[in-house]
Amino acid sequence: MNRVTHLLGIKHPIIQAGMVWCSGWKLASAASNNGILGVIGAGSMYPDVLKLHIQKCKKATQFPFAVNIPLFYPQIEELFEILFEEGVEIVITSGGNPGLYTQRMKNRGIKVMHVIANVKFAKKAQDAGVDAVIAEGFEAGGHNGRDEITTMCLVPSIIKAVKIPVIAAGGIGTGRSMLAAMSLGAEGVQIGSRFAISKESSAHDLFKEYVLSAKDGDTVLTLKELAPVRMLKNEFYSRILKLYQKGTNKEELKELLGRSRIKKGIFEGDLIEGNLEIGQISAIIESIDSVKTIVQEIIMDYESAKLNLFSFHD
Amino acid sequence: MNRVTHLLGIKHPIIQAGMVWCSGWKLASAASNNGILGVIGAGSMYPDVLKLHIQKCKKATQFPFAVNIPLFYPQIEELFEILFEEGVEIVITSGGNPGLYTQRMKNRGIKVMHVIANVKFAKKAQDAGVDAVIAEGFEAGGHNGRDEITTMCLVPSIIKAVKIPVIAAGGIGTGRSMLAAMSLGAEGVQIGSRFAISKESSAHDLFKEYVLSAKDGDTVLTLKELAPVRMLKNEFYSRILKLYQKGTNKEELKELLGRSRIKKGIFEGDLIEGNLEIGQISAIIESIDSVKTIVQEIIMDYESAKLNLFSFHD
Numbered sequence: 001m002n003r004v005t006h007l008l009g010i011k012h013p014i015i016q017a018g019m020v021w022c023s024g025w026k027l028a029s030a031a032s033n034n035g036i037l038g039v040i041g042a043g044s045m046y047p048d049v050l051k052l053h054i055q056k057c058k059k060a061t062q063f064p065f066a067v068n069i070p071l072f073y074p075q076i077e078e079l080f081e082i083l084f085e086e087g088v089e090i091v092i093t094s095g096g097n098p099g100l101y102t103q104r105m106k107n108r109g110i111k112v113m114h115v116i117a118n119v120k121f122a123k124k125a126q127d128a129g130v131d132a133v134i135a136e137g138f139e140a141g142g143h144n145g146r147d148e149i150t151t152m153c154l155v156p157s158i159i160k161a162v163k164i165p166v167i168a169a170g171g172i173g174t175g176r177s178m179l180a181a182m183s184l185g186a187e188g189v190q191i192g193s194r195f196a197i198s199k200e201s202s203a204h205d206l207f208k209e210y211v212l213s214a215k216d217g218d219t220v221l222t223l224k225e226l227a228p229v230r231m232l233k234n235e236f237y238s239r240i241l242k243l244y245q246k247g248t249n250k251e252e253l254k255e256l257l258g259r260s261r262i263k264k265g266i267f268e269g270d271l272i273e274g275n276l277e278i279g280q281i282s283a284i285i286e287s288i289d290s291v292k293t294i295v296q297e298i299i300m301d302y303e304s305a306k307l308n309l310f311s312f313h314d
Numbered sequence: 315m316n317r318v319t320h321l322l323g324i325k326h327p328i329i330q331a332g333m334v335w336c337s338g339w340k341l342a343s344a345a346s347n348n349g350i351l352g353v354i355g356a357g358s359m360y361p362d363v364l365k366l367h368i369q370k371c372k373k374a375t376q377f378p379f380a381v382n383i384p385l386f387y388p389q390i391e392e393l394f395e396i397l398f399e400e401g402v403e404i405v406i407t408s409g410g411n412p413g414l415y416t417q418r419m420k421n422r423g424i425k426v427m428h429v430i431a432n433v434k435f436a437k438k439a440q441d442a443g444v445d446a447v448i449a450e451g452f453e454a455g456g457h458n459g460r461d462e463i464t465t466m467c468l469v470p471s472i473i474k475a476v477k478i479p480v481i482a483a484g485g486i487g488t489g490r491s492m493l494a495a496m497s498l499g500a501e502g503v504q505i506g507s508r509f510a511i512s513k514e515s516s517a518h519d520l521f522k523e524y525v526l527s528a529k530d531g532d533t534v535l536t537l538k539e540l541a542p543v544r545m546l547k548n549e550f551y552s553r554i555l556k557l558y559q560k561g562t563n564k565e566e567l568k569e570l571l572g573r574s575r576i577k578k579g580i581f582e583g584d585l586i587e588g589n590l591e592i593g594q595i596s597a598i599i600e601s602i603d604s605v606k607t608i609v610q611e612i613i614m615d616y617e618s619a620k621l622n623l624f625s626f627h628d
Contacts, residue, residue: 001628002624012626013624118530118531119529119530119531137464137466138452138462138464139463139464139466139467147530147531148452148534148535149453149530149531149594149597150451150452150453150464150465150466150484150485150594151464151466152451152453152464152465152466152484152485152486152491152494152595153453153485153530153593153594153595153597153598154530156488156490156491156595156598157530157597157598160598170464170466171464171466171467172466174470176470176497176498176499177466177470177497177498179494179497179623180466180493180494180495180497180498181494182623182624183490183491183493183494183497183619183620183623184490184491184494185490185619187624215433216432216433216461216463216467216468216471217432217433217461217462217463220462221462247561279467280463280464280467281466281467281470283463283467283471284467284470284471284474299626302626303625303626303627305497305499306497306623306625309493309496309497309620310316310327310496310501311617311620312326312613312616312617313617314315
């Protein structure tokens with residue numbers, strides 16, 4: 001038990017990250033049924049699709065789960081209506097100003113966490129009344145902060161800046177890396193990439209296999225002029241790179257990016273034209289496992305690494 | 315005791331990073347006298363200056379110390395002659411091909427470590443016969459790898475790839491972050507920024523004070539077209555940025571960089587025109603301390619964080 005398990009009503013202080021095209025009700029309920037916090041990623045869902053996923057998730061688990069809402073979502077009011085109607089108890093917001101929505105949720109008894117990538121936004125989130133912040137480092141997949149602060153440096157900075165619990169994200173995929181995050185003072189971890197290619201993830205098998213084959217240095221943070229995202233190198237990325245090499249601008253990048261590239265890559269398995277968002281930790285993931293296996297492995301790995309830690313007194 | 319303390323003949327598995335204009339004989343001997351490995355940074359020294367520093371270091375400590383040699387150093391043969399003449403027992407090489415010099419040193423009984431930033435070079439270093447690798451993440455100050463892999467992701471990848479001990483570098487400045495690195499499986503840590511502004515560092519007081527005032531997001535990895543370096547934002551960096559914004563090339567960047575900008579910044583304290591190389595962890599450094607205080611604090615902080623680690627079994 002710690003502040004995070006207590007706050008969220010879960011057994012283990014681990015959050016399965018909400019990820020577009022990966023984390024629908026299937027992954028979220030599997031996570032919740034295995035003692036961690038399952039999260040439905042609303043970013044890739046139309047409002048009515050989200051509603052369906054929440055309803056299915058409620059049927060598939062009796063344990064707490066959350067919904068992740070990117071605050072730049074166009075029909076965001078519709079999403080909040082659905083969250084309120086369906087009685088969602090935990091919401092994770094990201095990518096926007098937490099001041100705008102936090103109190104509306106808190107007034108209804110919803111527990112709110114906000115994803116941040118620097119001290120300024122951590123303080124803003126705390127001031128807005130969120131219950132915890134998720135500090136996400138440069139190594140994380142998908143949308144990323146502009147300051148390029150790594151998990152190793154971000155977590156200690158955030159812990160010094162706020163009083164609410166800090167959950168570490170970015171670069172965490174094993175028990176050892178969870179132990180590292182907890183060593184830094186985090187009170188929980190959010191894990192994305194490892195669950196993105198779990199058996200219960202709705203990502204395409206071809207995407208999962210491609211992530212498995214990724215080596216160190218195979219992901220890159222790019223499109224910084226639009227919004228920085230971390231993705232695997234592929235043909236689509238080569239075309240981004242070519243634009244940069246010739247000298248480019250926002251408009252050209254936007255045009256190349258177009259619409260639904262993430263869906264194409266992650267959900268439809270188009271490894272050539274798709275945007276294959278994933279974190280740096282993909283380099284050390286070795287198998288496609290069930291959520292149950294992943295959670296068990298993380299706990300065993302964590303405890304055994306903890307037992308064998310170097311001591312200055314030995 | 316572990317493989318790193320055993321290999322290097324030191325009390326604690328901590329290496330004070332060799333840093334240009336910071337780590338001469340004064341810092342190195344203070345480090346060695348406090349149970350960790352002191353390192354003279356040869357990168358900023360003419361051969362005869364290095365010779366003098368080695369001689370002074372030998373007088374100032376009876377404990378092992380090392381010399382860091384960047385393999386792109388122009389008069390590198392002269393440096394090796396000095397190392398051999400002076401009987402230096404431990405050498406850290408960085409920034410080049412470890413295959414070229416490792417065996418020559420090993421043949422003379424010198425212990426060799428090589429700094430790497432990806433799996434490919436870690437394997438090359440192991441094949442070349444080095445005794446350990448120092449895996450340096452994206453968050454580190456000064457020269458940096460091209461793959462932008464963070465310490466959190468790099469260390470586990472390197473541990474999977476080699477059998478020799480892995481020493482973690484980048485983002486480590488406190489006992490907690492050392493604990494994080496050891497959790498990832500590192501058998502030692504290399505600490506730069508914290509020692510760069512220690513009392514015994516030969517850096518200018520104005521540089522030390524500027525680093526103290528640094529907040530999260532105040533460093534940036536830049537000059538990637540030449541060789542990526544991490545530095546604090548200042549007027550010099552603003553001018554780099556302006557070149558990038560208008561569209562630039564290697565030649566222009568080289569011209570702006572010119573010569574001795576690092577000396578200007580770190581040694582002469584010119585905060586406007588100087589290149590102020592430092593790591594991301596500078597954001598959480600709060601005071602200018604003696605090496606003795608730093609080492610004691612790291613050990614106490616490490617052991618207390620270790621005692622209080624979350625357990626799944628509680």
